[in-house]
Amino acid sequence: MTPPDAGARQNAAIDGDAAVRFIVNGRPAAVAASPLTRLAQVLRDDLGLTGTKIGCDAGDCGACTVLLDGRQVCACLTPMGQVEGRSVETVEGLRQDGTLSKLQQAFLAHGAAQCGICTPGMLMSASDLLRRTARPSRAEVLDAIGGTLCRCTGYQKIIDAVLAAATSAGVDSPPVGQAVGARAIRVDGIAKVAGTESYGADAIPHDALWLRVVRSPHAHARFALGDLEAVRRAHPGLEQILTARDVPFNGFGIYPDIKDQPVLADGIVRYRGEAVLALVGTREVVMRLADEVLPIVWTMLPPITGVDEARAPGAALVQDDRPGNLLMEGGVRCGDVEAALANAEAVAEIAVETPFVEHAYIEPEAGWARRVGDRLEIHVTTQTPYMDRDEVASVMRLKPQQVRIVPTACGGGFGGKLDLSVQPLVALAAWRLGRPVACIYTRPESMAATTKRHPARIQARFAATVGERLTACDVDAVFDTGAYASWGPTVANRVPVHAMGPYRVPNMRSRGAAYFTHNPPSGAFRGFGVPQAAIAHEAAMDALAEQLGVDRLEFRHRNALRVGDRTATGQVLHHSAGLAACLEALRPRWRDSLRHVAAFNAQARKAATHRRRGIGIGCMWYGIGNTSMSNPSTMRVGLGRDGTLTLYNGAVDIGQGSNTIMIQIAADALGLPMAQFRLVAGDTDRTADAGKTSASRQTFVSGKAAELAGADLRRQILRLANAGTNAALALDAAVLTVSDGETVRRIDLAALAADPDGNVLVGKGTFDPPTTPLDADGQGVPYATYAFAAQTAEVEVDLELGTTKVLRIVAAHDVGRAINPMQVEGQIEGGIAQGLGLALMEEYLPGRTENLHDYLIPTAGDMPLIETILIEDGEPLGPSGAKGVGEPGLVPTAPAILGAIAHATGVRLTRVPVLPHRLRAALQAKPGDRP
Amino acid sequence: MHTFILERPRDLAAALAFHAQAGRNDAPAEYIAGGTDMVQLLQEHVRRPERLVSLAGLLDGHIEAGPQGLRLGAAATMADVAVHPAVVEQFPVISEALLNSASPQVRNQATMGGNLLQRTRCPYFRDVGYAACNKRSPGSGCSAIDGENRWHAVVGTSDDCIAANPSDLAVALVALEAGVELRGAGGQRFVPLIDFHRLPGNTPHIESVLEPGEVIAAITVPASSTARRSHYLKVRDRASFEFAVVSAAVALDMDGGRIRAARVALGGVGTKPWRVPKVEAALAGGSLDPAVLRRAAALAAEGAQGRGHNDFKIELMQRAIVRAIETAGARA
């Protein structure tokens, strides 16, 4: 895997870099560059216009979109030779005299930027359209942004923002005490729409050395290294070639007792894309050096390509100390499944198969490190600064306090930025060389080397009896965990707990097992295996409803877990179980849609056309936070001597909006307006550990901590002012006013003693959701609370061509309390887009789909209209009653779509994605179907 | 190491003198136009020419429509051609094929000439990590025949290569019996587009009849009785920004409910843009009755050979033909 830009850069040296003259954002520019150097590189590296992002460097994502003579082009595909004498506009040019354009304001007001990495490109694509058509139609918007991918938003809010651009007005920040529940704009939003937000690749020091990872082209091979020192000497500018030997402790992994993944492979590689060497030197030289030049002698070995091979008797071992290639098994047992099956009125048997799915965040992994005395400082795009700190310390054999992680803005994570990527490599190189060292993964590298969603094979049997009651569930889920453990144990544990779905099932047996193969490591991906399991339980619900002759929604409603019910792990739900309410909210639309669909299909049959519509439904539940494990979070709110109010927030905002939500919560708990808050986010030297941004836990766990911290500071202030609990606060510069009825006290903050951060008072809050360990039968309290949701999907299938278009999705989610309804909708819409991808198009084939044109994620045109209904069945433990929503959005979507396809066609597909050829094959296999 | 020299000649004659040749991986010199494909191929080391000759500013980019038909300068962009009023009204299949291609960004930059000569999307061809690819390195074998070949061709294949030609535009153009004007050091010649791309045979690395030094100067589309009632149907795995799994370009001359003449070509299934004359002949004189259309479309499958993952295309392409004709036939 030689770096992609080797050829083009090579040329730069040869052609003699004559100056290319052009106009950028209205000003003349002249840059010495080869005519083949690409515009994206010149904008970012030579002109410092890092608002133009690079997501793929191949024309496949649109993150680099700029206007060339007023028309949108990919800066990554535009050679400088074509730019000569022409006018280029970038996102930085949209803001005039510091004022955001109407389009930018509309993006803010509609929540169109989540992680924001696609936002500059989106803005430029939309600008091209809006200059030609001030009030475009929805179809025109879809066309204009059709070449710009977003992985976070599901496009809905982007489309709304573009449509509203002509009329957009600013949004006021919510007043005191009304932040929770407000559609507040993102506290970090302006930087995202202005293009000034700094992501992993955006603020690399000019003197940084570059690091490039040499990766295995083979899935399984032994290798020997020749004379690397000779290579180094032959290439001036190449400072070091790092190998396994240079890594102080060459193993990392999510679990404290499973550090099985080497930073650099040691004589053996276990998947294509595994890191073998790290070249460190000038950017030119490390990017130019081709892999062929390196003396690596490979001995290929036969790879284990899937779980069947991995489980076969006598199979070779992927890791020597893992008999049977088994990473881990988990399970839940309660009641008597066999008896219940024997007495059942109806039994559904389902077999589900899902592939590897790639996170496909638009920002590839990137970061840089420097050594500061005996400490390391790492600036990196990540979901988990504290775990990164501890892992880097472990790899480097340093103390955790010797490592500082400073998270950059994160251009999407979805679970994929929970594992280490560039961190240990740049740390090691910077430590050894005493110079800053940077690394940016290329798109193919990001896709080949980093984790994926676990491919699953699920066998399920569900039984129901008279009265349409579910009686038993028997689920066996097998996962391909790839070459290294990563989050495999989490998936193997979480799935058995969720396997029966959000239903009351008295007798249950579930098993989850993860096996090693020579595939890329499977890790965390929005839902940790639950989306795969939901395909099985929801197919079973449809089948049982059909056998029993009852409506699919009503069957689910009858069996929905409610307050007072016992889950399969024996946990009694005491509060906040809003599935029935979700289904009730969907019911009228469901009935309407059933009628519309029937009418459409009757008409289609009469006219002998080949389109059929169908409607499907999917339900889910999802335990918030880590499974049966402590996962505390601590937040602090500081009141400065100078009157600044700071939230020290260790929870990383990866686009989902936690920065904004934490401030909304803390502001109301404290009783000051959110607009007065400043934010310190993620920096492990300045914040407290808030745990990982995963498992939908930040709103619930860190949100609670923020609420406690705000309340704590309020208590301290009231005590200082000797005021009652209802006193009103006001902060004006360094004067804090406390008004308690008639009594008004002014506190001069500047007169108080401050801590080293400049704070005179610091409120602190810690929350750790109460859980208990699971026993041998999987009995216990794995999660403190659960999110519930139901979605319906309406599809149109072309029977002859096998294509499926999702027309509409209605999503009802019990979120406890929507702290920020706009952001909650954004999470749900974005989740739906990923669920749609899972159902219809996403399939990662190791070695064949390592880019964003062979690996497909939904474009704007693929998305249906989405209607979101928020159910607020408050969770007393959560902040203002809130639970989590990060992952739930995606879980019911694929089941609903698959159900809708079945409704439309009469064939139930349980292998995803449902690509046209699979649907056609299923239709042909259907008895009685015409050819 | 693959270093190359970039030439930016002042006029076309100078450009032709470099004897560059597109669509041949072993050609020492090659052209670059819009660069949307070429930059990628260079970056990924798929193409390693010694010399790259820029055509920027050297070729005609005009779009002309007249009683004879349409003339598209090789430098015209996909975006400009797609929305040109004469194209939209008189040759809708071209406009539809283009609007269903790539992304708005790419269409703003990519040229007609480059589109016809873009290289296959076979993932093994585009990933030098796979040693075996006869198209990239003659004689090295083919990774796709026994590999992941869902994307690959079922007609026009050989035992040496089954890569599909990815151009949507070319499919529409062969249906309209378009031709290309080639300009070389020795002068100008005209080649019907159907004869322009070569079958892989045992030389899959030679993709067109272009001689060293030759360029496409223009595309000509004759006026015809069928062009106005034409349609491009593209079946793909997502709504936009994706190559065809299977596509069909059809053009009809209707006499009331009867087809007087039909032109049909397929994309995503052929190693070159694939016209199906037998289907056309079977359609002529017939009605739009679905059974009739299906019988005619079945002739497209003659000689088709699946390789496992792409077997489904043989049936799907017939259905695509039927659907495209139904759609075009229903048009006023």
Ligand SMILES: Cc1cc2nc3c(=O)[nH]c(=O)nc-3n(C[C@H](O)[C@H](O)[C@H](O)COP(=O)(O)OP(=O)(O)OC[C@H]3O[C@@H](n4cnc5c(N)ncnc54)[C@H](O)[C@@H]3O)c2cc1C
């Ligand atoms: C993300 C993406 C998606 C795409 N999707 C589609 C799609 O759905 N459908 C589709 O049809 N295409 C698609 N394409 C391909 C795109 O249409 C081509 O890249 C483009 O048309 C090439 O034109 P260009 O001017 O940029 O050519 P270049 O990249 O400059 O050149 C391509 C080749 O043509 C040769 N060449 C160019 N002009 C001439 C000439 N006048 N004479 C002789 N040789 C010449 C060059 O030597 C080179 O070999 C996609 C491309 C990208 C990047």
Ligand code: SF4
């Ligand atoms: S199909 Fe053709 S292009 Fe693809 S690997 Fe085989 S020879 Fe190469």
Ligand code: FES
């Ligand atoms: S970075 Fe240019 S299109 Fe992805």
Ligand code: FES
């Ligand atoms: S907001 Fe679009 S990719 Fe994150």
